[in-house]
Amino acid sequence: MTDAISTLGGGRPVSVHTDDAAKARLKARYAAEMRFKWLGAGAVALAGFFLVLLLSTVVTQAWPALRMNYLMLPLDLSAAKVDPAKLDGFDFQGVINDALTAEFPDVTSRQDRRLLRGLISTGAGTFMRKDIAEDPGMLGKTVEYPVPLDDFADLYLKGLLADIGSDEAIATTVTPSGTTGDIELTFGDDGMLALARGHGATEGENGALTLTSGAASLLLALDGGTVKLTALAPGDNGTAVAKGLVIEALDSTAPAATGQAALRVIDTPESSRKISDKEIVWLDRLKSEGLTESRFNSIFFFTGASREPELAGVWGAVVGSFLTMIVTLAIAFPIGVSAAIYLEEFAPKNRLTTIIEVNINNLAAVPSIVFGLLGLAVFLNFFGLPRSAPVVGGMVLALMTLPIIIIASRASLRAVPPSIREAALGIGASKVQTVFHHVLPLAMPGIMTGTILGMAHALGETAPLLMIGMVAFIVDIPGGFTDPATILPVQIFMWADFPEPGFQQKTSAAILILLAFLVIMNAIAVILRKRFERRW
Amino acid sequence: MVGYLVFLLLGLAAAAYWIGRNRAIASVNGEVARLHSLPGQHAMFLALFTAGPALLAVIIWAMVTPGVESSIIADRFAAELSGMGVPQVEAFIRDARAIAFGGLVGFTDPAKEAAAAVYKSIHTTSLWIIWIVALVLAAGGFFWAYGRIAPAYRARHVVERILRAFLIACSVVAILTTIGIVLSLIFESLRFFQQVPFYKFLFGTHWSPQSAFTGAGTEAGAVNEDIFGAVPLFAGTLLITFIAMLVAAPIGLMAAIYLSDYASKSVRAVAKPVLEILAGIPTVVYGFFAALTVAPFFRGMGESLGLNVASESALAAGVVMGIMIIPFVSSLSDDVINAVPQSLRDGSAGLGATKSETIRKVVLPAALPGIVSAMLLAVSRAIGETMIVVMAAGLAANLTANPLEAVTTVTVQIVTLLVGDQEFDSAKTLAAFALGLVLFCITLALNIVALRVVQKYREQYD
Numbered sequence: 001m002t003d004a005i006s007t008l009g010g011g012r013p014v015s016v017h018t019d020d021a022a023k024a025r026l027k028a029r030y031a032a033e034m035r036f037k038w039l040g041a042g043a044v045a046l047a048g049f050f051l052v053l054l055l056s057t058v059v060t061q062a063w064p065a066l067r068m069n070y071l072m073l074p075l076d077l078s079a080a081k082v083d084p085a086k087l088d089g090f091d092f093q094g095v096i097n098d099a100l101t102a103e104f105p106d107v108t109s110r111q112d113r114r115l116l117r118g119l120i121s122t123g124a125g126t127f128m129r130k131d132i133a134e135d136p137g138m139l140g141k142t143v144e145y146p147v148p149l150d151d152f153a154d155l156y157l158k159g160l161l162a163d164i165g166s167d168e169a170i171a172t173t174v175t176p177s178g179t180t181g182d183i184e185l186t187f188g189d190d191g192m193l194a195l196a197r198g199h200g201a202t203e204g205e206n207g208a209l210t211l212t213s214g215a216a217s218l219l220l221a222l223d224g225g226t227v228k229l230t231a232l233a234p235g236d237n238g239t240a241v242a243k244g245l246v247i248e249a250l251d252s253t254a255p256a257a258t259g260q261a262a263l264r265v266i267d268t269p270e271s272s273r274k275i276s277d278k279e280i281v282w283l284d285r286l287k288s289e290g291l292t293e294s295r296f297n298s299i300f301f302f303t304g305a306s307r308e309p310e311l312a313g314v315w316g317a318v319v320g321s322f323l324t325m326i327v328t329l330a331i332a333f334p335i336g337v338s339a340a341i342y343l344e345e346f347a348p349k350n351r352l353t354t355i356i357e358v359n360i361n362n363l364a365a366v367p368s369i370v371f372g373l374l375g376l377a378v379f380l381n382f383f384g385l386p387r388s389a390p391v392v393g394g395m396v397l398a399l400m401t402l403p404i405i406i407i408a409s410r411a412s413l414r415a416v417p418p419s420i421r422e423a424a425l426g427i428g429a430s431k432v433q434t435v436f437h438h439v440l441p442l443a444m445p446g447i448m449t450g451t452i453l454g455m456a457h458a459l460g461e462t463a464p465l466l467m468i469g470m471v472a473f474i475v476d477i478p479g480g481f482t483d484p485a486t487i488l489p490v491q492i493f494m495w496a497d498f499p500e501p502g503f504q505q506k507t508s509a510a511i512l513i514l515l516a517f518l519v520i521m522n523a524i525a526v527i528l529r530k531r532f533e534r535r536w
Numbered sequence: 537m538v539g540y541l542v543f544l545l546l547g548l549a550a551a552a553y554w555i556g557r558n559r560a561i562a563s564v565n566g567e568v569a570r571l572h573s574l575p576g577q578h579a580m581f582l583a584l585f586t587a588g589p590a591l592l593a594v595i596i597w598a599m600v601t602p603g604v605e606s607s608i609i610a611d612r613f614a615a616e617l618s619g620m621g622v623p624q625v626e627a628f629i630r631d632a633r634a635i636a637f638g639g640l641v642g643f644t645d646p647a648k649e650a651a652a653a654v655y656k657s658i659h660t661t662s663l664w665i666i667w668i669v670a671l672v673l674a675a676g677g678f679f680w681a682y683g684r685i686a687p688a689y690r691a692r693h694v695v696e697r698i699l700r701a702f703l704i705a706c707s708v709v710a711i712l713t714t715i716g717i718v719l720s721l722i723f724e725s726l727r728f729f730q731q732v733p734f735y736k737f738l739f740g741t742h743w744s745p746q747s748a749f750t751g752a753g754t755e756a757g758a759v760n761e762d763i764f765g766a767v768p769l770f771a772g773t774l775l776i777t778f779i780a781m782l783v784a785a786p787i788g789l790m791a792a793i794y795l796s797d798y799a800s801k802s803v804r805a806v807a808k809p810v811l812e813i814l815a816g817i818p819t820v821v822y823g824f825f826a827a828l829t830v831a832p833f834f835r836g837m838g839e840s841l842g843l844n845v846a847s848e849s850a851l852a853a854g855v856v857m858g859i860m861i862i863p864f865v866s867s868l869s870d871d872v873i874n875a876v877p878q879s880l881r882d883g884s885a886g887l888g889a890t891k892s893e894t895i896r897k898v899v900l901p902a903a904l905p906g907i908v909s910a911m912l913l914a915v916s917r918a919i920g921e922t923m924i925v926v927m928a929a930g931l932a933a934n935l936t937a938n939p940l941e942a943v944t945t946v947t948v949q950i951v952t953l954l955v956g957d958q959e960f961d962s963a964k965t966l967a968a969f970a971l972g973l974v975l976f977c978i979t980l981a982l983n984i985v986a987l988r989v990v991q992k993y994r995e996q997y998d
Contacts, residue, residue: 030890036891047787047814047862051813366980377723383603406710460818462922466954467954496927
């Protein structure tokens with residue numbers, strides 16, 4: 001001991017546990033402790049961060065898809081235009097197009113008119129036909145009808161297309177030479193030249209600049225109209241002269257004073273944009289006239305699939321998922337609970353039951369896609385059941401959920417104390433009566449919880465259903481268990497593959513709906529557990 | 537039509553229950569105590585014998601008829617079908633059925649119309665047969681059982697025996713599923729291996745089955761054996777699984793340690809649900825996240841570092857798969873860590889070890905077998921995962937270990953080979969089953985090993 005303890009000035013004993021080296025060691029150990037703790041906390045925080053990132057990505061993407069822009073056009077449905085006797089083959093799209101062109105009397109060329117018609121969804125006429133069939137009172141007068149816009153027009157109005165430009169006031173005077181067609185504009189100074197150069201204009205001779213379709217678009221708003229600048233050149237006395245194409249007619253050729261004309265610069269060249277300058281100007285005008293209206297997107301919630309992003313809806317997939325889940329529940333619940341009852345209450349300890357038990361545990365870990373292969377080989381090819389049908393999808397998912405339900409039900413049955421069984425047997429109940437009258441009712445909340453969780457798992461499952469053809473493009477809402485159908489996760493998978501940006505939002509919105517269903521199911525499971533949980 | 541029959545039988549069963557109950561009570565003039573079995577049991581006995589055999593017959597009929605009908609059609613129209621291959625015959629029968637009962641018809645011709653007419657008449661006949669058979673069985677069962685109801689009759693025993701048989705049958709469904717999986721995979725794989733030798737499949741390094749057929753006119757049997765080498769798929773699967781485990785193993789394990797040993801109650805109340813939500817999110821959502829957010833992110837980051845990252849890189853798919861597996865790893869590890877007896881921790885703390893020292897030097901070594909098996913289960917989960925890789929990993933089978941390149945996996949290939957294909961006997965579609973068999977065997981082996989290890993380990997401390 002003497003070599004371990006020595007005395008220092010103040011009489012305090014110093015040992016290997018208290019000298020400086022020991023203090024350093026202790027410090028290092030505590031530091032290691034802190035590091036380890038923060039590492040753990042970091043891992044948990046990282047998992048939480050991933051969740052927040054995932055959910056926020058989905059929610060921010062999905063949000064715009066919940067609303068959609070409609071065009072409130074006064075449609076002439078008077079008897080002169082629409083014959084109530086011949087509604088079936090009537091071209092409602094034509095009525096809508098006429099109303100739209102009436103809003104833009106100066107759009108005259110065939111090409112521009114086609115572009116203008118493109119602002120409206122190609123399915124608008126179909127919706128109108130449906131609405132008129134429901135409400136024939138619309139006929140015979142001019143009605144204000146919300147017309148769904150095309151997906152790109154809709155995205156533009158929602159501000160989701162990249163680079164839609166910003167307005168800059170012009171710090172000089174501008175004098176236009178005409179009100180329509182190709183005109184010349186004279187600027188009070190040559191500031192415009194530098195600006196155009198900065199936005200990708202092509203240099204020509206004598207300092208002339210041309211704005212090709214590969215350069216940024218410069219849209220000049222003055223005198224109540226809009227001019228697209230096509231070329232610029234230095235003028236006399238430090239002024240600048242521009243050539244421009246009038247997109248929207250000017251009111252007059254009055255010179256605009258300093259600060260009155262506004263220049264809008266759209267940096268993405270027109271050729272690499274999905275929406276042209278003209279469409280942008282038209283949409284802005286429709287918006288400023290209050291003709292566009294953002295409404296709840298009923299198309300998305302209540303229609304079936306479509307190749308047009310603005311017409312695509314989830315209702316068909318929701319119904320398909322619902323039908324599939326009914327089949328899954330109808331098969332998996334009775335079979336799973338019965339199997340659990342047998343294994344837990346009746347089964348003798350022998351080889352067969354051991355095999356069944358091991359087998360169920362392994363089945364729970366088989367990759368879901370293998371169940372899809374089983375469904376394809378057995379249900380479709382061997383039994384010849386229809387492809388893409390909810391009944392087959394439900395059967396495949398039932399086989400997949402079965403182990404989950406069995407395991408949960410067994411745990412729940414095991415939790416019922418033996419005294420209940422003994423009491424029942426003691427007053428003369430048979431084994432079957434004991435189980436069905438006493439044990440099963442007590443275990444039911446746990447079984448229901450397990451079943452709901454299993455169903456939630458099945459609802460989100462995609463891969464096995466791809467195997468049995470539920471990936472087909474189906475427009476109709478399925479009406480029965482053998483109709484071709486698709487389901488919500490598969491719909492998400494299909495939409496995620498489509499290149500149109502409109503589908504990206506729809507995919508996220510569909511994910512949101514799927515997650516909402518899952519949250520509801522899990523909430524029910526939690527409530528069941530909380531409400532009926534019993535500690536023995 | 538069959539639906540009505542089923543409803544009718546269920547109605548008959550309800551009626552039989554009521555009749556049986558009354559009959560049992562009447563047989564003892566209301567003195568129920570004199571009955572051996574309760575009136576309800578007699579009633580159930582009668583109901584079961586009324587509807588049971590008939591329902592069984594209907595089920596068997598529903599399973600057998602489609603095949604029988606098709607083979608009758610194929611028989612009668614043997615002359616028309618003689619020149620066709622198997623897929624065409626199947627298409628012919630499918631179209632005939634669609635014409636007869638409504639549905640999507642590919643295209644129609646007189647032979648199909650005739651077949652549809654025959655189909656309709658055969659189906660009508662078989663419907664008649666099943667109605668008559670079911671009603672005869674129901675009547676026979678009812679009268680036989682009705683005659684048996686007597687005070688001394690042991691209806692309870694019969695009912696309970698039937699019930700028990702039903703319970704056993706339900707537990708056997710799980711075994712039947714496994715047998716179905718194994719048989720269908722082996723059967724179809726054998727058909728594949730008849731066309732492509734299995735060593736070329738298992739050890740070949742070139743995979744491009746989509747080029748197996750250049751067009752519809754290609755001779756059947758002319759299968760290029762060298763394009764079914766699955767090694768690139770195995771390598772790709774391993775690469776993505778490795779990346780996933782690189783993310784999931786440390787984060788999942790550390791999260792489990794923190795939650796079980798450090799976290800305060802309030803932190804745990806927040807963190808556990810977070811992990812549960814992460815576990816409950818469907819994989820297709822992760823796939824969307826990977827393809828739309830993570831892959832472009834890695835691509836952009838690679839660009840800014842001067843690296844060429846493929847837009848469907850193994851890295852993006854692997855990382856997102858890792859995120860998906862985090863809750864799986866952490867909940868399994870949590871179980872394992874909690875199973876380490878408190879006495880070991882107390883002993884270590886008593887010797888003056890800090891918490892982290894206890895965990896690193898006592899708890900983790902003690903829990904090691906369990907943690908290893910948790911990791912094995914996680915690996916098996918990652919190997920079998922489909923949607924993330926289908927949406928975020930590539931289709932081209934590159935044999936590479938570079939995580940920045942696009943690789944493909946076994947599950948991706950199964951999906952691409954089978955989705956959209958209706959014909960079912962080409963080497964291309966059969967290859968999917970061979971891949972499925974490999975997948976099934978690997979995951980099964982991993983699971984069995986992992987479960988064994990866990991069991992052994994549990995016994996140690998129980």
